[in-house]
Amino acid sequence: MRKTRLNLQHRRTGAKMVDFAGWExxxxxxxxxxxHRSVRRSAGLFDVSHMAVVDVPADCSEALHRLFANxxxxxxxxxxxxxxxxxxxxxxxxxxxxxxxxxxxxxxxFNAARERTDLAHLHRHLPEAAVRxxxxxxxxxxxxxxxxxxxxxxxPDLAEAIDGAGPFRCAQVGEALIGTxxxxxxxxxELIVPAERAEALWAELTRAGAAPVGLAARDTLRLEAGxxxxxxxxxxxxxxxRANLGWSIPLDRHSDFIGSxxxxxxxxxxxxxxxxxxxxxxxxxRQGQRLFADGADIEQDSPCxxxxxxxxxxxxxxxxxxxxxxxxxxxxxxxEIRGRLEAVRIxxxxxxxxxxxxxxxxxxxx
Amino acid sequence: xxxxxxxxxxxxxxxxxxxxxxVGISHYAQEQLGDVVYTELPQVGSVLQAGAVAGVVESVKxxxxxxxxxxxxxxAVNEALEAAPETVNQAAEADGWLFQIRPEDSAAxxxxxxxxxxxxxxxxx
Numbered sequence: 176m177r178k179t180r181l182n183l184q185h186r187r188t189g190a191k192m193v194d195f196a197g198w199e200x201x202x203x204x205x206x207x208x209x210x211h212r213s214v215r216r217s218a219g220l221f222d223v224s225h226m227a228v229v230d231v232p233a234d235c236s237e238a239l240h241r242l243f244a245n246x247x248x249x250x251x252x253x254x255x256x257x258x259x260x261x262x263x264x265x266x267x268x269x270x271x272x273x274x275x276x277x278x279x280x281x282x283x284x285f286n287a288a289r290e291r292t293d294l295a296h297l298h299r300h301l302p303e304a305a306v307r308x309x310x311x312x313x314x315x316x317x318x319x320x321x322x323x324x325x326x327x328x329x330x331p332d333l334a335e336a337i338d339g340a341g342p343f344r345c346a347q348v349g350e351a352l353i354g355t356x357x358x359x360x361x362x363x364x365e366l367i368v369p370a371e372r373a374e375a376l377w378a379e380l381t382r383a384g385a386a387p388v389g390l391a392a393r394d395t396l397r398l399e400a401g402x403x404x405x406x407x408x409x410x411x412x413x414x415x416x417r418a419n420l421g422w423s424i425p426l427d428r429h430s431d432f433i434g435s436x437x438x439x440x441x442x443x444x445x446x447x448x449x450x451x452x453x454x455x456x457x458x459x460x461r462q463g464q465r466l467f468a469d470g471a472d473i474e475q476d477s478p479c480x481x482x483x484x485x486x487x488x489x490x491x492x493x494x495x496x497x498x499x500x501x502x503x504x505x506x507x508x509x510x511e512i513r514g515r516l517e518a519v520r521i522x523x524x525x526x527x528x529x530x531x532x533x534x535x536x537x538x539x540x541x
Numbered sequence: 542x543x544x545x546x547x548x549x550x551x552x553x554x555x556x557x558x559x560x561x562x563x564v565g566i567s568h569y570a571q572e573q574l575g576d577v578v579y580t581e582l583p584q585v586g587s588v589l590q591a592g593a594v595a596g597v598v599e600s601v602k603x604x605x606x607x608x609x610x611x612x613x614x615x616x617a618v619n620e621a622l623e624a625a626p627e628t629v630n631q632a633a634e635a636d637g638w639l640f641q642i643r644p645e646d647s648a649a650x651x652x653x654x655x656x657x658x659x660x661x662x663x664x665x666x
Contacts, residue, residue: 203575206575206576207576207602208601391602457579457581458599459604461603486601487578487579487599487601489601513581513597
């Protein structure tokens with residue numbers, strides 16, 4: 176199994192280590208729920224060095240423009256960051272990623288489980304020498320309402336470089352990149368640093384008060400924030416508009432990317448969408464559970480949807496999920512749990528943001 | 542504590558003064574499950590065969606079936622768990638009990654593992 180530079184630190188902190196996409200990573204350090212809450216209430220620190228960092232020189236921007244469904248022109252100047260999907264020719268999602276614009280290059284962070292597929296796709300569309308996989312870098316994420324003050328105490332040099340920046344900004348400090356990005360719904364930073372500095376940075380940030388947080392809480396945090404996870408809400412067979420990615424695909428001004436034709440042509444025919452669920456009945460929502468229209472019969476009727484990610488929300492203390500549901504189903508439906516139908520409320524796919532309950536009904540279809 | 546008997550599916554059973562047997566999951570099982578957020582317990586009055594699914598304990602991680610360690614009629618369930626499922630984590634082998642069963646044959650208890658044997662089983666598995 177592949178190990179990040181922080182492997183020993185995790186073990187010493189009592190982490191339960193698991194295989195994640197071929198990497199030995201911390202699942203939790205004792206209690207997933209406590210770790211989750213520390214991110215919502217103060218600040219947590221994640222090792223996400225399993226993700227793949229790739230640099231492409233700034234002069235390849237035209238080729239990159241074609242690779243990404245979001246408009247790379249939004250990264251006009253160094254210091255900006257962008258979330259985008261990378262699609263195949265039939266409009267399926269190869270991966271989703273963050274692109275940071277640095278002075279001399281674009282720095283991209285891909286999902287670990289998609290590294291090989293992503294690199295093959297990049298090599299097909301970019302000159303061989305332009306794609307640089309940065310195995311020499313590690314990624315730490317510091318997230319939560321106290322992330323700023325902790326960074327200020329632990330590393331004033333980094334804090335100063337990003338001081339006052341809103342979300343999706345970045346700055347370079349020597350060999351380090353600091354970005355105001357994350358995967359939790361809280362304010363915070365992602366720090367991409369040379370591997371040999373990762374241990375010192377981890378120690379500095381935990382000493383200043385950041386709680387180590389494992390991948391288990393990372394998943395419940397992103398679920399509460401309504402953030403997609405590759406392989407759950409999206410994959411190569413899913414049209415991006417079925418995965419709530421429309422906001423990141425500005426077709427009106429960016430129309431010449433790989434997959435754009437398929438995205439445009441098939442959009443009018445889509446008959447389901449990604450929504451949020453709040454369980455009102457008993458049990459816990461889990462990925463793969465089938466959804467039925469109110470009044471339907473499990474034996475006789477077809478399901479109207481499926482849970483793509485589900486779990487228990489430590490912040491809301493109830494079970495929530497992301498689900499793909501037929502367009503005709505609105506407001507409420509039922510979920511099959513152990514052969515029983517339990518009531519669920521259909522809401523917008525975002526539950527918690529900046530520490531607060533933000534559950535809202537979907538907008539009425541015009 | 543020493544009177545607890547265990548199964549290889551990580552339940553424990555403890556005879557009560559009224560002749561019923563209290564059932565829960567082992568400390569080891571709660572540790573493996575992680576934070577428990579929901580329990581589904583059998584109906585009082587239902588009759589269970591030994592080894593039958595008696596309920597479900599759901600943690601943040603997964604749902605896990607609970608098996609009846611011996612045959613009998615369910616005589617009580619731990620209703621406090623509905624409001625405080627975390628009790629299963631905090632006191633798996635005491636206040637975090639799940640249900641009580643009136644055994645068909647109380648001698649069946651003798652067929653379950655003593656603590657030392659259960660601990661050997663954990664070490665070997």
